[in-house]
Amino acid sequence: MKIKSFLSFLAMLLISVMVLSLAACGSKDAETKNNESGSQVTTKATEKDKVTEKSEPVEVVYWHMWGGDWKSWIDGQVEKFNASRSDIKVKPLAVTSDGETKFIASVAGGNPPDVFTGWGNVIPTWAESETIMCLDELISKNAPDLDDFLYPIASDLGKYKGKTYCMPINLCPLMLFWNKDLFKEVGLDPEKYPVTIGDLDAMQDKFWKFGSKGQIDRMGFYPTYLRIWVPAFGGRFIDENNKPTLDDKGLLNALKWFESFVTTKGYSIEKIDAFTTSIANSAQATNPFLTEKAAFTVDGVWLLTDIQNYAPDMNYGICPLPYSSDGGFENANLTMADFDVIANGSKHPEEAFEFLKWMVGYGGNEEAAGEFVATGGNIPAAQKVVDSSSYKSYLDEIPARYEFMKALDSENNLTYPSVTYGTYYMDRLEAAEERVMHGAQTAEEALKQVADEVAKEAAKQEATN
Amino acid sequence: MAFVQGKGSREYLIHERKKVWYSRRLGLAFISPWLVGFLIFTLYPMVSSLYYSLNKYNIIKPPQWVGLRNYIELLTDDPLMWVAVYNTVYYIVFALPLQIIVALTLAILLNSKVKGLAVYRTIFYMPTIVPAVASSILWLWLLDPHIGIINTLLAAIGIDGPGWLVNPVWSKPALILMSVWGVGGDMVIYLAALQGVPQELYESAELDGAKRWRKVWHITIPMISPAIFFCLIMGLIAAFQYFTQAYVMTEGGPMDSTLFYSLSLYNNAFKYYKMGYASAQAWVLFVIIFCATLISYKISGKWVHYEGGEK
Numbered sequence: 001m002k003i004k005s006f007l008s009f010l011a012m013l014l015i016s017v018m019v020l021s022l023a024a025c026g027s028k029d030a031e032t033k034n035n036e037s038g039s040q041v042t043t044k045a046t047e048k049d050k051v052t053e054k055s056e057p058v059e060v061v062y063w064h065m066w067g068g069d070w071k072s073w074i075d076g077q078v079e080k081f082n083a084s085r086s087d088i089k090v091k092p093l094a095v096t097s098d099g100e101t102k103f104i105a106s107v108a109g110g111n112p113p114d115v116f117t118g119w120g121n122v123i124p125t126w127a128e129s130e131t132i133m134c135l136d137e138l139i140s141k142n143a144p145d146l147d148d149f150l151y152p153i154a155s156d157l158g159k160y161k162g163k164t165y166c167m168p169i170n171l172c173p174l175m176l177f178w179n180k181d182l183f184k185e186v187g188l189d190p191e192k193y194p195v196t197i198g199d200l201d202a203m204q205d206k207f208w209k210f211g212s213k214g215q216i217d218r219m220g221f222y223p224t225y226l227r228i229w230v231p232a233f234g235g236r237f238i239d240e241n242n243k244p245t246l247d248d249k250g251l252l253n254a255l256k257w258f259e260s261f262v263t264t265k266g267y268s269i270e271k272i273d274a275f276t277t278s279i280a281n282s283a284q285a286t287n288p289f290l291t292e293k294a295a296f297t298v299d300g301v302w303l304l305t306d307i308q309n310y311a312p313d314m315n316y317g318i319c320p321l322p323y324s325s326d327g328g329f330e331n332a333n334l335t336m337a338d339f340d341v342i343a344n345g346s347k348h349p350e351e352a353f354e355f356l357k358w359m360v361g362y363g364g365n366e367e368a369a370g371e372f373v374a375t376g377g378n379i380p381a382a383q384k385v386v387d388s389s390s391y392k393s394y395l396d397e398i399p400a401r402y403e404f405m406k407a408l409d410s411e412n413n414l415t416y417p418s419v420t421y422g423t424y425y426m427d428r429l430e431a432a433e434e435r436v437m438h439g440a441q442t443a444e445e446a447l448k449q450v451a452d453e454v455a456k457e458a459a460k461q462e463a464t465n
Numbered sequence: 466m467a468f469v470q471g472k473g474s475r476e477y478l479i480h481e482r483k484k485v486w487y488s489r490r491l492g493l494a495f496i497s498p499w500l501v502g503f504l505i506f507t508l509y510p511m512v513s514s515l516y517y518s519l520n521k522y523n524i525i526k527p528p529q530w531v532g533l534r535n536y537i538e539l540l541t542d543d544p545l546m547w548v549a550v551y552n553t554v555y556y557i558v559f560a561l562p563l564q565i566i567v568a569l570t571l572a573i574l575l576n577s578k579v580k581g582l583a584v585y586r587t588i589f590y591m592p593t594i595v596p597a598v599a600s601s602i603l604w605l606w607l608l609d610p611h612i613g614i615i616n617t618l619l620a621a622i623g624i625d626g627p628g629w630l631v632n633p634v635w636s637k638p639a640l641i642l643m644s645v646w647g648v649g650g651d652m653v654i655y656l657a658a659l660q661g662v663p664q665e666l667y668e669s670a671e672l673d674g675a676k677r678w679r680k681v682w683h684i685t686i687p688m689i690s691p692a693i694f695f696c697l698i699m700g701l702i703a704a705f706q707y708f709t710q711a712y713v714m715t716e717g718g719p720m721d722s723t724l725f726y727s728l729s730l731y732n733n734a735f736k737y738y739k740m741g742y743a744s745a746q747a748w749v750l751f752v753i754i755f756c757a758t759l760i761s762y763k764i765s766g767k768w769v770h771y772e773g774g775e776k
Contacts, residue, residue: 129525273631274610434720
């Protein structure tokens with residue numbers, strides 16, 4: 001009998017532990033619900049905030065996806081922001097894996113961070129699903145001339161259907177790098193870089209070297225990622241009415257140029273794939289451009305740091321992407337960016353926006369932003385930040401960095417298609433590129449298929465939206 | 466006073482029932498931690514995914530009822546779905562028999578009396594305890610077309626190795642090859658089953674003049690067929706859910722040649738945020754696995770041999 005009562009006591013204990021832990025989880029939800037429900041409660045809360053403002057700063061929760069060295073960089077910068085403000089305290093948290101999914105889940109769960117930094121092609125979907133706040137109201141109240149402050153392409157990057165949803169903080173233009181020593185070796189003028197696609201085709205042909213088993217030992221140039229070349233061919237992804245433009249001449253020309261590498265130029269895709277994906281050539285330090293196994297490469301400003309670290313003696317030049325003389329645009333980039341968003345359901349959007357202003361350098365924050373962007377090795381979204389003394393000294397450190405600044409103000413820059421099926425669109429375009437390069441389809445056939453796929457997806461989304 | 470009455474009386478039955486319920490309650494109370502966990506973390510998500518599969522749902526906006534549209538679209542209007550099904554079936558058809566044969570061969574070899582047997586068993590089992598992501602990264606190196614050990618060895622005997630993971634023709638065989646590396650778990654099960662095969666069967670077969678191969682075919686395999694069947698079913702279910710390696714190593718490429726069913730499901734859910742559609746995909750996969758398992762069971766009667774003749 002004694003044992004039995006002990007057993008039932010144990011069982012009851014287990015049950016109560018379970019129930020209590022569930023109740024604890026539940027009460028948190030209840031709390032957040034209370035916060036949301038009823039304007040009375042909210043006003044009371046804000047009044048309370050106002051009273052405590054003098055002594056206690058408002059806490060802004062900030063999620064980002066930077067890990068490793070980047071995390072210590074952002075932590076240090078946030079620390080500087082906090083030191084500059086007595087009224088706001090930003091609490092950073094690195095959400096390095098599946099950050100975007102976790103952010104969405106936190107918004108759905110009603111307890112999101114105030115600010116999130118991402119870089120995926122997500123703004124249209126997040127705007128449409130009301131995951132993030134439209135910033136227009138905050139902008140007109142706190143940063144009325146933000147549009148003039150930002151580079152035009154940065155201002156475009158923040159918008160979806162004419163409204164601003166995010167604040168681009170770092171721009172990532174891509175440039176063509178060329179190796180001057182290799183130019184001399186094959187008898188080219190090392191200072192004369194390719195301006196048009198025709199120039200590039202003619203030059204790059206001279207560099208290829210093959211080993212005894214036919215493997216590539218050195219390559220001239222081989223294009224990857226169709227989308228980044230589309231602006232240089234005068235192409236676009238969507239028209240003024242946000243409809244996909246897969247019959248676009250520039251898009252087709254770009255893909256045809258890609259195709260020419262495996263058809264008319266006659267390189268073996270298998271050898272190229274083996275070369276480019278081999279770990280011997282794809283690690284940061286073994287980038288074929290750094291090991292002089294490729295005469296050209298297309299890359300961002302971060303490659304300059306890699307060159308400094310891994311190939312400090314290399315003689316290289318930087319120029320805008322060559323453009324097609326058949327209707328292409330010079331100095332045209334598919335511009336991507338790191339951006340900040342404010343979550344729908346943020347408890348302190350005003351304070352969060354102050355932090356956004358600081359990061360982008362608006363409203364007297366140019367110097368702080370200059371340092372923030374420079375220490376991260378990034379490119380600012382506004383000319384005033386580029387001109388700040390803190391950023392200038394960073395540019396002077398490696399003068400080649402100035403070349404990248406030329407890409408920012410170009411009116412030929414393009415952004416990712418700002419539509420909810422943008423990720424799908426880009427994925428299918430990449431699949432088309434693969435099919436063409438593997439000889440499974442011609443450029444025309446491949447684009448036709450993407451057109452069908454994307455049209456179907458677009459129709460589906462419109463049907464239910 | 467209650468005990469005065471006979472066994473058949475109403476009071477006695479109530480008393481008995483109370484006793485049964487008391488112990489039942491106690492049992493339930495003890496398994497309640499598991500029970501609660503099961504209800505919250507397994508049953509509830511399953512039921513809600515069934516509900517979401519009938520909706521358009523992107524996590525943020527409330528689900529929008531679309532009836533069977535996700536299922537209809539999935540089965541009639543999604544070419545990538547059939548690519549994924551083809552890749553998955555291809556993988557199963559080649560990887561599963563290969564895994565069984567290799568694991569069984571290893572088990573039979575390691576069941577003999579050789580010096581240092583424990584060491585060999587450990588060596589062959591070891592890959593199983595390596596996390597899938599770590600072994601995927603390792604195999605990226607092994608399969609590397611330029612500096613990988615596999616192509617280096619092939620080159621040594623005069624074969625120009627393929628690009629493996631970058632070649633749409635060779636990417637699936639590369640993953641199948643890699644799957645054989647992890648058969649240690651099955652091997653241990655076969656080893657245990659082999660220990661249970663009565664020696665006298667072999668002895669009498671030897672008296673009848675049976676050679677090694679005949680003994681394997683007529684005694685070993687029938688005697689351990691329940692173990693083979695178990696590994697087949699588990700392998701089948703695992704193969705239908707094949708995900709990690711493809712996600713880490715190829716992300717579905719090149720040319721969608723390694724876009725397996727679970728990977729396509731993952732893409733729809735977490736890349737395109739089509740949770741309703743992905744839930745429908747999950748339920749279709751559930752039905753497929755259920756049918757495949759059922760068919761395997763039905764066929765099993767013909768070749769799986771249980772001692773004592775029970776099924």
